[in-house]
Amino acid sequence: MAAFLSGIIQDKILHLHAHVDNPMFKKIFVQIQAFLTRVISPPYFFAFAEKCMPWLILGLILTLGYGLIGALYLAPADYLQGEGFRILYVHVPCAFLSLLIYSLMAVAATLGLVWRLKLAFAVMHQSAMLGAIFTFLALMTGSLWGKPMWGTFWIWDARLTSELILLFLYLGVIALHSALPNRRLADQATAVLVLLGFVDIPIIHYSVNWWNTLHQGSTIRLLAPSLITPSMLYPLLAMTAAFCCYFAITLILRLRCDLNTEVKV
Amino acid sequence: MNTIKTLLDMGGYGIYVWPAYILVAGILGLQWFLPWKHWENIRKTPKPSMDCFVAKSTPRNDSDDE
Numbered sequence: 259m260a261a262f263l264s265g266i267i268q269d270k271i272l273h274l275h276a277h278v279d280n281p282m283f284k285k286i287f288v289q290i291q292a293f294l295t296r297v298i299s300p301p302y303f304f305a306f307a308e309k310c311m312p313w314l315i316l317g318l319i320l321t322l323g324y325g326l327i328g329a330l331y332l333a334p335a336d337y338l339q340g341e342g343f344r345i346l347y348v349h350v351p352c353a354f355l356s357l358l359i360y361s362l363m364a365v366a367a368t369l370g371l372v373w374r375l376k377l378a379f380a381v382m383h384q385s386a387m388l389g390a391i392f393t394f395l396a397l398m399t400g401s402l403w404g405k406p407m408w409g410t411f412w413i414w415d416a417r418l419t420s421e422l423i424l425l426f427l428y429l430g431v432i433a434l435h436s437a438l439p440n441r442r443l444a445d446q447a448t449a450v451l452v453l454l455g456f457v458d459i460p461i462i463h464y465s466v467n468w469w470n471t472l473h474q475g476s477t478i479r480l481l482a483p484s485l486i487t488p489s490m491l492y493p494l495l496a497m498t499a500a501f502c503c504y505f506a507i508t509l510i511l512r513l514r515c516d517l518n519t520e521v522k523v
Numbered sequence: 524m525n526t527i528k529t530l531l532d533m534g535g536y537g538i539y540v541w542p543a544y545i546l547v548a549g550i551l552g553l554q555w556f557l558p559w560k561h562w563e564n565i566r567k568t569p570k571p572s573m574d575c576f577v578a579k580s581t582p583r584n585d586s587d588d589e
Binding site for chain 2: 340348
């Protein structure tokens with residue numbers, strides 16, 4: 259199975275590179291590759307990450323502090339859901355990050371497959387565990403919110419089911435990467451799986467519009483006024499920013515361990 | 524005391540709200556701690572010495588060139 263998958267992936271990669279015969283296309287391709295190799299190289303990245311780390315930690319402390327105070331004290335109780343709505347201050351950031359991390363993994367998978375960037379594969383691989391954890395937490399906190407609001411911990415609703423599929427995708431990515439002994443083959447096979455699974459992301463996002471779901475529709479909108487009062491919205495945005503900072507810090511730590519271990523081996 | 528009780532009770536929803544926060548804090552705390560601990564172990568581990576490579580090298584014999 260691994261050999262079969264390897265053959266398909268190698269064929270596709272060679273096919274892609276064989277098409278870079280057009281001089282203009284080749285020039286653009288090489289320039290992008292040179293830029294990415296320079297910017298997304300481990301030394302450049304870790305030097306940049308080292309400078310960013312104190313700011314990320316400061317951002318995490320400030321946003322988490324304000325977010326927690328706002329979520330548990332400042333935000334007024336919801337007129338319909340009462341104090342139970344405060345679960346959303348941890349549920350929404352987890353759900354948001356579960357989608358964001360998979361999208362980041364898809365971008366990293368594309369960069370890794372097309373330009374063969376080692377760091378892109380490392381980002382994809384190390385983000386998978388974090389994404390799985392955020393998806394698991396989104397499902398668990400959603401269940402704890404669903405029991406008092408819907409009367410059940412779980413229902414086969416379109417949003418919940420597609421989110422559960424996302425968790426299985428993350429676990430599949432982790433399992434596939436661990437199963438293949440060759441690191442290069444594991445990276446490429448995982449990248450293909452990530453790109454195939456990306457179809458689930460728009461399904462999760464638009465599931466509340468496409469189907470008549472029990473899960474509520476979008477409350478925060480980018481292109482239209484949000485359906486949530488500012489006193490509730492700002493702590494939610496702060497908690498989301500705090501979770502993003504946390505993800506960035508943990509990802510950098512994991513990447514440092516991963517690449518350092520690899521160098522020593 | 525009454526304030527803490529009100530905060531913990533959360534209008535009857537405390538039994539759902541607090542487990543959610545504790546679960547998230549616990550798992551994310553552990554998730555941060557493990558790679559941090561791993562990185563600390565890597566930093567503390569001494570780098571392997573390069574002497575073995577030096578010892579294996581053969582000195583150049585200039586007389587062979589002629």
